[in-house]
Amino acid sequence: MATQTTEPRPSQRLALSSEEQRLLAEGTLTDRGIQAHPRAFYRAMRHGDPIHYDEKLGSWLVTRHEDISAVQSDPLTFSVHHGYHEQQARGMHEEFRAYLKEHGGGYFPDAIMSDPPYHTRIRKLMENAFTAHRVKELEPRITEVVRALIGEVIARDGTRCDAVKDIAIPLTIRIIVEQLGLDQGMEDRISRWSVAVTAQIGRMQSREQMIENAKEICDLQHYLIAKMKQREAVPGEDMISDLVHAEVTNADGTREKLTFEEAVSLVRATLIAGNDTTATAIGNLFYVLTTKPGMAELLESVIDDDRRLNRFVEEHLRNEPPVRALSRMAVKETVVNGTTIPEGAHMLLVYASGNDDETVFPEPRKFDIDRPNLGRHVAFGGGPHRCIGLALARMEVKVAAREIVRQMKNIRLAIPEGEITYTPTVATHTIESLPITFERREA
Numbered sequence: 001m002a003t004q005t006t007e008p009r010p011s012q013r014l015a016l017s018s019e020e021q022r023l024l025a026e027g028t029l030t031d032r033g034i035q036a037h038p039r040a041f042y043r044a045m046r047h048g049d050p051i052h053y054d055e056k057l058g059s060w061l062v063t064r065h066e067d068i069s070a071v072q073s074d075p076l077t078f079s080v081h082h083g084y085h086e087q088q089a090r091g092m093h094e095e096f097r098a099y100l101k102e103h104g105g106g107y108f109p110d111a112i113m114s115d116p117p118y119h120t121r122i123r124k125l126m127e128n129a130f131t132a133h134r135v136k137e138l139e140p141r142i143t144e145v146v147r148a149l150i151g152e153v154i155a156r157d158g159t160r161c162d163a164v165k166d167i168a169i170p171l172t173i174r175i176i177v178e179q180l181g182l183d184q185g186m187e188d189r190i191s192r193w194s195v196a197v198t199a200q201i202g203r204m205q206s207r208e209q210m211i212e213n214a215k216e217i218c219d220l221q222h223y224l225i226a227k228m229k230q231r232e233a234v235p236g237e238d239m240i241s242d243l244v245h246a247e248v249t250n251a252d253g254t255r256e257k258l259t260f261e262e263a264v265s266l267v268r269a270t271l272i273a274g275n276d277t278t279a280t281a282i283g284n285l286f287y288v289l290t291t292k293p294g295m296a297e298l299l300e301s302v303i304d305d306d307r308r309l310n311r312f313v314e315e316h317l318r319n320e321p322p323v324r325a326l327s328r329m330a331v332k333e334t335v336v337n338g339t340t341i342p343e344g345a346h347m348l349l350v351y352a353s354g355n356d357d358e359t360v361f362p363e364p365r366k367f368d369i370d371r372p373n374l375g376r377h378v379a380f381g382g383g384p385h386r387c388i389g390l391a392l393a394r395m396e397v398k399v400a401a402r403e404i405v406r407q408m409k410n411i412r413l414a415i416p417e418g419e420i421t422y423t424p425t426v427a428t429h430t431i432e433s434l435p436i437t438f439e440r441r442e443a
Contacts, residue, residue, distance in 0.1 A: 013048055020044035028056040029325075029348075029426045030203070036422045038324070038429070039365075042353035051339035057203065057426065060339075060347045061325070065357035065378065067337050068349045072383035075115050077334055080385055083327035083346060084113040088200045092210050096200070099211070104218030105225050108265040111258075116384060125246045125258055126266060126388055135391040138179075142395060145174050146403045154407060154440050160414060163286035163434040168279040168400075175396060176274035180267065181238025182227060193220040194276040195423075197268070201327065202425030224267050228260070243267055270389070278393045280322035280430045282400045287420070288320060288367075289404070290413045290436060295367065296405075302369070303402045311369040313398045318355045318377035319367055324429045325350045326381065351378045352429060408438045 016024070023044040027034055034041050045052040045063040052061045062068050071078045089096035100107040111122045149171050153161050161167065170187040177184060196216035199205045205213060228244055235241040243263050247255045258266070289296045302308040325348040330341045341347065355377050356364040380387035387393070404411075413420075414435035423430040 016044060016048045020048060024048050024052070028054050029059075029061070030054075030056045032422075032424055035324075035424065035426070035429075036420075038352065039356060042350065042356055045350075046353060046357060051336050051341070054348075057348075058346060059327075060341055060345055061350050061353075062336065062347055063350045063353040064337065065354040065360045065376070068351065068354040068378055069382060071328060071336065071347070071349060072378075072381060072385065075119070075384055077331060078328040078347065079115050079331050080113055080119070080328060081115045082329035082331065084201065085109060086329060087203070087327045087346065089205075089210055090203055092207060095207075096210060096214055099214045100218060100221070103215070104221045106221070106261065106264070108221070108261050108268070110269055111262040111265045112269055112388070119384060121248065121256070122258075122262065122266070123384070123388065124248045126243070130388050130391060135395050138392075139395060139399065141178075142175055142399050143403070145178065146171055146396075146399050147407070149174065150403050150407045159439060160435070160437050163436045164279070164283040164431055165433060168282035168286070169275070171282065171400060172275040172279040172396060175392075176271060179239050179274070179392075180271060181231070181236050181240050182271070189219075190271070190275065192216050194272050196220070197272045198276055198423075198425060198427060202423075202427045204424040204426070220268065220271075221264065224271070225264060228263060228267060239270060240267055243270070273387075274389055274392065276430075277322040277428060278396050280428055281317065281320070281393065281397050283431045283434055284320040284322065284429075285316060285397065285401060285404075286411070286434055286436060287431060288316070289411050290434075291417055292367070296411060298367070298369075299401055300405050303405050308369065309398060309402065310394075311374060313394055313401060314374045314377070315367055315369045315371065316397065316401075317379040317394075318361070318371075318374065319365075320429075321352050321355050321377070321379035322428055322430070323379065323381075324352045325426055348426065349378075349381075351381065354378045405441075407441055409441045411436055411438045413437075 019040070020043070023041050027041045027044070029035065042063055045061060050064045050067060052063065054061050062071055086093070097107045112119070112126070114122060150167060153166050157166065169191050173187050173190045174184065177186065177190070193216055196213035199209065199213045228240055231241045231244045235245055243258065243266050247257050250256055289299065299312060302312050328347040328349060330343060330345045330347065333343045334341050355361065358364055360373070360376060361371065380390040414437050420434065421432045423432055
């Protein structure tokens with residue numbers, strides 16, 4: 001039996017240009033060119049076919065803000081568990097799972113990528129590690145880490161560096177490694193692990209690439225399991241200890257811990273999600289500072305005003321969201337905005353398109369920190385699966401923005417903008433490398 005989730009709005013279909021008609025007929029998120037520069041494709045879908053079936057991807061793309069919000073607010077009809085786990089290593093999941101069991105200490109399904117009521121229990125067990133108050137207390141230490149790293153880059157490289165590889169990636173890795181209680185100096189290794197994990201939901205890997213990525217994930221799991229066993233025996237002041245020993249009080253008063261398998265999946269998710277998407281957001285910040293006129297001056301004008309700097313960060317996350325899209329699966333035939341979604345259909349909530357929805361954010365390509373509805377952006381998702389680490393991500397981007405301005409000036413691209421390359425994935429919009437030049441700002 002079909003279920004109506006949002007009312008059809010045929011009046012919102014707009015007349016399309018010939019180019020928009022071509023994009024709707026031929027475009028696909030598997031296209032590397034569209035992945036790099038997707039906004040025209042997003043706009044064509046929002047205007048002409050907001051619940052669009054991408055045949056090459058095999059997924060329904062949900063592109064309007066209102067429809068995204070409706071879907072993510074109904075986890076019983078639109079399953080994260082099925083959407084995520086059946087997307088994982090798409091077409092090669094059994095081989096991927098068997099490889100991790102044989103070589104990686106086990107296959108540990110991502111516990112946080114689940115549905116209520118199980119998801120509710122898992123989220124409760126994780127929330128204490130990511131409260132806004134706890135993150136606020138971390139700001140001085142995060143500032144020290146960011147200030148030191150940018151200082152190291154300037155001292156080592158003078159007036160040139162790769163903003164992604166030398167700053168954004170190692171910065172976020174250092175912070176999450178310190179919070180988890182892992183070993184420093186592992187930036188290259190953790191970066192490889194992050195790429196390997198993200199590739200499993202990116203829909204762009206070949207079988208050979210899947211095997212290579214699975215090898216990296218095995219290395220990651222063996223490393224984490226060893227650290228977790230240490231914390232089981234001797235707890236420390238870190239997130240791994242928090243997760244290994246986390247307990248929640250049930251309604252009947254009983255206390256419950258995570259299983260070790262659940263804890264492995266959550267530590268892995270915290271490490272990867274805690275650096276990968278935030279590094280993307282900081283890389284995107286360097287991109288806008290070097291390519292968008294007036295952005296560097298605007299950031300410089302707000303760094304000493306905490307409220308305005310927070311709004312700058314929020315508009316940046318709306319304007320250049322690091323997460324492109326995440327998965328759901330319809331557990332029964334249902335209707336979204338007049339479009340029938342079959343039972344078992346795979347869906348992608350295209351957050352980057354929702355953040356560009358003109359009906360919610362007028363002039364969406366205009367960077368406006370005074371938007372009255374900034375908080376409505378969906379860069380962190382929404383509903384029961386709203387990103388649990390959003391306070392830490394916001395803090396890292398904010399501190400990075402402040403320290404970039406305090407230590408660097410006249411930041412410029414060192415390559416033509418057309419030569420910027422992006423990681424091939426439908427999950428994120430990640431710049432692979434961003435060579436820049438700059439001058440040191442004297443204190």
